[in-house]
Amino acid sequence: MTSNNWINLAQDDETRIETLRAHFEGHAYDPHWHDSYLVGVTEQGVQQFNCRRNRHHSTPGNVFLLEPGEIHDGDAPEDGGFTYRMLYLDPQWLQREISAVFQEAPANTCLAFASTLSTDSRLAQATARAFDVMHHPELRIVRQHALNTLLQALTYNLHWRKKYAQDPRLPRVAQLARDYLHDHMHHNVGIDELTAITGVDRYRLNRAFKSAYGLAPHAYLVQLRLAKARRLLALGVSCADVANALGFADQSHLGRWFVRANGMTPAAYQKRCTNVPDR
Incomplete structure (x- = not known):
């Protein structure tokens, strides 16, 4: 890490949601994955990362969406680096909360993101607001309202994917x-x-x-x-x-x-x- 890089991370006791705001210049992190659903918004610069066998470039206002287990890396291709905010959503929490939005979730399915990058301004605003109230001390009812707004915005970017024991496409x-x-x-x-x-x-x-x-x-x-x-x-x-x-x-x-x-x-x-x- 360069001396200009920084990370600010916290975790909410009630939901176990982690919130992270960070800035990186040059190489940020090696390929890795998380057990959580990642919902983040780029604040500044160009955020470059590889995921789903494609290279993505997230610019200010873009929302990036990663599922548990999706391998991704990160680096800054331009001078000045990039800054972003991100929420790590527990899969069980997200499944339970989203299921409450839908009258009946399809059997034997799990939640999946339709795309890795989104230019939905409503989702970007909801993500940034949810980060702000979860990252800093705020009234419980305010946090819950912000999360509900985020979940509503996410429903347009989620779909129910059928679960499988073994993927027949893989050797x-x-x-x-x-x-x-x-x-x-x-x-x-x-x-x-x-x-x-x-x-x-x-x-x-x-x-x-x-x-x-x-x-x-x-x-x-x-x-x-x-x-x-x-x-x-x-x-x-x-x-x-x-x-x-x-x-x-x-x-x-x-x-x-x-x-x-x-x-x-x-x-x-x-x-x-x-x-x-x-x-």
């Missing part, structure tokens, strides 16, 4: 390897274990996995652990215990990966999530 070997990584994310998994359960050599496995999920198996495992690390840190688990529980060599090892994906240290992230002023 079977990639699915097997991914399932194994999820089941053994706390272990010191080796590529030899993945080749044994998939029945292919490491070169074909790497090609199939990266084609399916956008990352090599080792990088995918790291991101899987980092997503869990965010949850544990927000609950107040010590950085050392998080590193030990998730299979990192030590606290410094966790810290190096965490900074590359989130732009801040685990300790800084935890402090911002657990020291939210009483509402």
Whole structure:
């Protein structure tokens, strides 16, 4: 990070919604994903990121929308960098709140964003307003009204996508390897274990996995652990215990990966999530 980069993050106790305002110049963060739905608005500059196999350029007033598990990165292609505000919406919270808007949600479905970037000015205003009242101490009824306005604006950018146990578009070997990584994310998994359960050599496995999920198996495992690390840190688990529980060599090892994906240290992230002023 350059000396001009900064991050301001907080978490709401009631909804567990995280709010983040940040500024980056040059490289911002490496490819990673989150367990939350991300709704953000670009304030200043050009925010460049890769997602869904496309490169996007978000400019002031644009809203960017990412689903849980969507791999994305970030950098500033122009001098002066970019500034943005973002809300991390818990999937269960969003599903429950949106379901209340619809009379009946289709069976066996989950919420999905219709597009990654939106120029909907109403959504941009609702996102910025929701950020403001969630990021700073405000009356509970004011926060709830702002969130309701955001949800109403989001309904025009959401659709119900049918859930699937396994995506038939993806190679079977990639699915097997991914399932194994999820089941053994706390272990010191080796590529030899993945080749044994998939029945292919490491070169074909790497090609199939990266084609399916956008990352090599080792990088995918790291991101899987980092997503869990965010949850544990927000609950107040010590950085050392998080590193030990998730299979990192030590606290410094966790810290190096965490900074590359989130732009801040685990300790800084935890402090911002657990020291939210009483509402």
